[in-house]
Amino acid sequence: MTQPLDILVETPSQTAGPYVHIGCIPTFTGIEGVYPEDLGLSPIEDGAKGEVITIVGSVYDGTGWAMRDAMIESWQPDAAGLFAGQDGADPKVSGFCRFAADKDSGEFTLRTVKPGAVKGRNGQVFAPHISIWIVARGINIGLNTRIYFEDEDNSADPLLARIEQRPRVDTMIAKKTGDGTYRFDIRLQGEGETVFLDL
Amino acid sequence: MTDTAALMPRRREVHPDPYFLDYKTSITRSPSLPLLSMESTPSEETGPRFGHNKLGALDNNLISNFTQGKALAVGERIRVHGRVLDETGRPVPHTLVEVWQANAGGRYRHIKDTYFAPLDPNFGGCGRTITDENGYYEFMTIRPGAYPWPNRANDWRPMHIHFSIFGHAFGQRLISQMYFQGDPLIDLCPIAATVRDRSQLDRLVAPLDMQNSRGMDYLAYKFDIVLRGRRQTMFENKPEGM
Numbered sequence: 001m002t003q004p005l006d007i008l009v010e011t012p013s014q015t016a017g018p019y020v021h022i023g024c025i026p027t028f029t030g031i032e033g034v035y036p037e038d039l040g041l042s043p044i045e046d047g048a049k050g051e052v053i054t055i056v057g058s059v060y061d062g063t064g065w066a067m068r069d070a071m072i073e074s075w076q077p078d079a080a081g082l083f084a085g086q087d088g089a090d091p092k093v094s095g096f097c098r099f100a101a102d103k104d105s106g107e108f109t110l111r112t113v114k115p116g117a118v119k120g121r122n123g124q125v126f127a128p129h130i131s132i133w134i135v136a137r138g139i140n141i142g143l144n145t146r147i148y149f150e151d152e153d154n155s156a157d158p159l160l161a162r163i164e165q166r167p168r169v170d171t172m173i174a175k176k177t178g179d180g181t182y183r184f185d186i187r188l189q190g191e192g193e194t195v196f197l198d199l
Numbered sequence: 200m201t202d203t204a205a206l207m208p209r210r211r212e213v214h215p216d217p218y219f220l221d222y223k224t225s226i227t228r229s230p231s232l233p234l235l236s237m238e239s240t241p242s243e244e245t246g247p248r249f250g251h252n253k254l255g256a257l258d259n260n261l262i263s264n265f266t267q268g269k270a271l272a273v274g275e276r277i278r279v280h281g282r283v284l285d286e287t288g289r290p291v292p293h294t295l296v297e298v299w300q301a302n303a304g305g306r307y308r309h310i311k312d313t314y315f316a317p318l319d320p321n322f323g324g325c326g327r328t329i330t331d332e333n334g335y336y337e338f339m340t341i342r343p344g345a346y347p348w349p350n351r352a353n354d355w356r357p358m359h360i361h362f363s364i365f366g367h368a369f370g371q372r373l374i375s376q377m378y379f380q381g382d383p384l385i386d387l388c389p390i391a392a393t394v395r396d397r398s399q400l401d402r403l404v405a406p407l408d409m410q411n412s413r414g415m416d417y418l419a420y421k422f423d424i425v426l427r428g429r430r431q432t433m434f435e436n437k438p439e440g441m
Contacts, residue, residue, distance in 0.1 A: 006288060007286055007287070007288075007428075008284060008285070008286045008287070008288055008425045008428075009210065009213055009286070009399070009402075009425060010209065010210060010213055010214075010286060010373070010425050010426060010427055011373060011375055011402060011403070011424045011425045011426070012213050012214050012215065012375060012394045012399050012400070012402065012403060013214045013215060013373060013374060013375055014215070014361075014374065014375045014376040014390060014391075014393070014394070014403065015215075015222075015225075015374075015376075015390060015393070016361065016363075016374045017361060017390075018309070018311050018312075019299060019307045019309045019311070019312065019324075019361075020299070020361070020363075020374070021309070022299040022307060022308065022309055022323075022324050022325050023297050023298060023299025023324075023325050023327075023361055023363055024297060024299075024363060026323065026325045029308075029309050029310065030308075030310070031265075031308055031323045031324070031325060033265075033267065034255075034257075034258075034264050034265055034267075034323050034325060035254075035255060035258060035325075035327070036253070036254075036255045037253070039249060039253065039295075040247075061227040061228050062226075062227035062228070062229075062231075063227055065227075067228075069311070073372070075242065075245075075246060075247065075369040076242075077241075077242075083241065083245040084245075084247065084248070085245070085248060086245070094247060095247065096246075096247035103310075118240070118241050118242060119241070120240045120241055121205075121240075124240070126240060126241075126242070129242070131242045131243070131369055133369070133372055135374055136228065137224050137228075138222070138224030138225045138226075138227070138228035138229075139217070139225070139228050139229075140214070140215035140216065140217055140219065140222070140225055140229070140393045141214045141215060141217065142372060142373075142374060143230065144243075144370075146242070158237075158240075159235070159237065159240070162235060162237055163235065188227075188228050188229070188230055189227060189228070189229060189230055189231050190231070193230060193231065193232050194230075195232075195235050196230050196232075196234050196235070197234060197235050197236075198208075198209060198211070198234035198235065198236040198237075199206075199236070199237055199238070199239045199240060199242075199243045199370060
């Protein structure tokens with residue numbers, strides 16, 4: 001026998017199911033007047049510093065179908081790479097957003113500021129990126145990935161460097177489609193499967 | 200932000216496998232390639248915080264929040280309460296807990312739910328609250344009904360309440376479901392069965408808590424939640440050159 005470790009075990013995940021919108025973004029599904037305001041309507045307020053960008057994309061299942069029922073959360077720092085709550089962070093950037101695939105087209109839109117590079121432990125620097133968490137019916141535990149940007153220098157990013165099959169790096173990089181606009185598609189399975197993270 | 204220590208790695212064996220044959224929708228919505236694992240970074244170690252100022256007075260009362268107190272929802276009145284802890288056993292204070300559920304007849308107020316159990320005009324089905332300084336939360340609701348769902352020909356969901364918990368770090372983000380003690384449908388449900396280890400599934404089953412129930416008013420159910428913890432060490436931030 002030994003001493004017990006006294007470490008608890010994380011509560012197991014269960015799927016968010018088809019009705020996740022009721023709990024997280026009730027006005028999206030027509031439930032109005034319960035809350036003063038849904039959380040995470042926008043990651044920025046007017047006056048946020050930096051370039052305002054719009055990212056459009058879809059979440060595709062293994063058959064190539066754009067899912068109509070996915071809900072996504074994003075988390076990011078401000079234009080200087082500081083997260084809300086850190087000293088000097090832009091008070092106009094909450095950094096958190098919730099958005100859903102359109103129920104007719106399956107397309108999502110995220111309007112935010114372009115994040116700055118992030119300093120990690122021991123001198124690591126991560127290229128500008130937005131953390132993404134995807135939940136839906138059929139997803140048993142939320143899927144994490146990141147949006148990097150085609151027009152940034154991603155060559156020294158410590159996370160992207162860990163991807164052995166180099167063509168897969170592209171699955172985490174948003175493509176520039178115009179002035180301040182990007183396309184980022186997420187493929188859950190099969191050809192072009194997005195790199196999902198366990199951090 | 201007060202804590203930037205690395206998160207403990209997620210114990211994936213505790214969680215459902217993404218692909219689970221008996222839960223048909225998971226077949227095309229599960230990644231087939233391995234996840235990329237590495238130590239957490241500031242993007243996972245920080246996370247959004249929500250203050251009480253974002254919440255309304257009835258947000259944690261699903262019995263009355265849809266009508267803003269004008270009328271009460273139909274169903275067995277229950278109080279659900281518990282603590283949010285992390286793997287180190289510390290309470291997680293001031294963190295957002297969101298819930299959503301079907302009404303007493305097993306019907307959701309959602310355009311996609313076409314089950315013929317009627318909507319309750321006084322029930323919306325969502326609630327939220329913030330844990331106190333000891334990680335404690337509670338809300339009032341009605342016991343949700345079980346309901347059939349399109350999977351195999353005769354699959355039924357046990358009574359359940361969906362939970363969404365934030366913690367203090369984006370890497371702690373968790374969505375799960377609370378089941379009710381004694382519900383025979385738990386053993387038959389392919390979604391519950393995605394948690395393969397029965398002792399882990401049991402942790403999603405809330406016990407009846409008579410000591411916290413109130414006579415002539417409500418039954419109580421206790422549901423504790425554990426989020427990922429952080430490694431506690433002074434040995435990780437190496438000075439330059441080490």
